[in-house]
Amino acid sequence: MNVPFLDLQAPYNELKSEIDAAHARCMASGWYIMGAECAAFEQEFAAYCGTRHCVGVGNGLEALHLILRAYGIGSGDEVIVPSNTYIATWLAVSYAGASPVPVEPDPVTFNLDPTRIEAAITPRTKAIMPVHLYGQPADMDAINAIARRHGLKVVEDNAQAQGARYKGRRTGALGDAAGISFYPGKNLGAFGDGGAVTTDDPEIAERVRILRNYGSRKKYFNEVMGYNSRLDELQAAFLRVKLTRLDEWNARRTKIAQAYVEALAGVAGLEMPRQAEGCEHVWHLFVVRHASRDKLQAHLTEAGVGTLIHYPVPPHLSGAYSELGLRPGAYPIAESLADSVLSLPMGPHMTQAQAEVVIEAVRSMTGST
Numbered sequence: 040m041n042v043p044f045l046d047l048q049a050p051y052n053e054l055k056s057e058i059d060a061a062h063a064r065c066m067a068s069g070w071y072i073m074g075a076e077c078a079a080f081e082q083e084f085a086a087y088c089g090t091r092h093c094v095g096v097g098n099g100l101e102a103l104h105l106i107l108r109a110y111g112i113g114s115g116d117e118v119i120v121p122s123n124t125y126i127a128t129w130l131a132v133s134y135a136g137a138s139p140v141p142v143e144p145d146p147v148t149f150n151l152d153p154t155r156i157e158a159a160i161t162p163r164t165k166a167i168m169p170v171h172l173y174g175q176p177a178d179m180d181a182i183n184a185i186a187r188r189h190g191l192k193v194v195e196d197n198a199q200a201q202g203a204r205y206k207g208r209r210t211g212a213l214g215d216a217a218g219i220s221f222y223p224g225k226n227l228g229a230f231g232d233g234g235a236v237t238t239d240d241p242e243i244a245e246r247v248r249i250l251r252n253y254g255s256r257k258k259y260f261n262e263v264m265g266y267n268s269r270l271d272e273l274q275a276a277f278l279r280v281k282l283t284r285l286d287e288w289n290a291r292r293t294k295i296a297q298a299y300v301e302a303l304a305g306v307a308g309l310e311m312p313r314q315a316e317g318c319e320h321v322w323h324l325f326v327v328r329h330a331s332r333d334k335l336q337a338h339l340t341e342a343g344v345g346t347l348i349h350y351p352v353p354p355h356l357s358g359a360y361s362e363l364g365l366r367p368g369a370y371p372i373a374e375s376l377a378d379s380v381l382s383l384p385m386g387p388h389m390t391q392a393q394a395e396v397v398i399e400a401v402r403s404m405t406g407s408t
């Protein structure tokens with residue numbers, strides 16, 4: 040039996056009648072952008088996260104970028120970002136005209152290490168952008184306390200942890216504002232691109248609403264230089280269907296994660312992901328570490344098990360940020376993670392039998408069967 044890294048067709052197969060009905064409803068409505076579906080989804084998703092406002096936008100990168108614009112963060116400003124995130128977190132800061140300032144993660148939780156943040160704060164720092172990486176909330180109490188002490192905004196990058204809870208509260212409601220991605224592979228994924236901003240702040244919500252639609256509140260009256268970053272009706276309608284399954288599908292991911300943890304804990308050379316105090320992980324990715332990661336990946340490929348590396352090159356060593364002139368060694372924790380992490384198959388449509396295949400394949404490589 041082959042086990043794909045992720046099956047993107049299975050969500051459609053399971054929800055076919057509802058997705059097809061949503062599709063037909065949108066097509067027949069004669070209204071395809073910024074209509075009733077988007078407004079309804081915004082309300083439903085805000086209620087789900089526990090925030091006062093939600094604004095649908097074009098994708099996760101734009102969600103983060105528009106939040107920074109809405110706060111007036113730009114040229115000459117600095118924003119603290121994790122050194123080991125997906126490059127979109129950094130790009131959102133760069134697009135706003137500000138500078139991303141990397142801070143290293145805790146290598147056990149993979150999330151921003153709060154004890155390292157204060158050393159990176161300067162008079163130019165305007166915000167901290169924690170990422171709930173791989174589906175686990177960052178240490179938000181510590182991050183919010185630092186932000187309050189220094190008068191900084193906290194912008195959650197919640198592209199990977201839709202539905203996760205931190206001390207009982209949902210991600211997306213844990214900072215001043217949050218950017219969410221509905222890229223198809225995310226826990227709440229559309230059938231195309233999509234994103235949203237969640238916040239309790241009415242002013243920021245309103246500014247993002249204006250910015251996403253050419254800087255206009257009223258059609259053809261452009262108050263500011265805005266963007267075209269809108270969540271279309273079809274994607275909003277699909278997301279409304281999928282939101283009703285998010286908790287159930289996250290629970291299915293958790294079951295697969297539990298099977299992995301039970302069967303693979305203690306395997307020589309393998310480091311398992313860990314859940315931090317007060318965090319409810321939603322397992323966007325199940326990321327292990329192994330000293331011979333490339334060998335393990337090759338072995339799993341041979342066994343028909345799909346894996347991926349999130350991420351093989353930290354942003355500071357990528358071509359996109361070559362202008363920073365940073366060399367290997369600049370952010371050693373991010374670099375050692377890039378060299379040792381491996382994401383095992385994970386998704387709400389994986390079966391226990393498939394998990395068993397993955398487990399056996401991992402154990403056979405490490406000789407512990």
Ligand SMILES: *Cc1c(COP(=O)(O)O)cnc(C)c1O
Binds near residue numbers: 198221
């Ligand atoms: C996916 C992702 C994004 C960007 O989302 P898009 O919808 O692809 O623009 C941002 N940050 C992180 C951590 C992500 O994983």
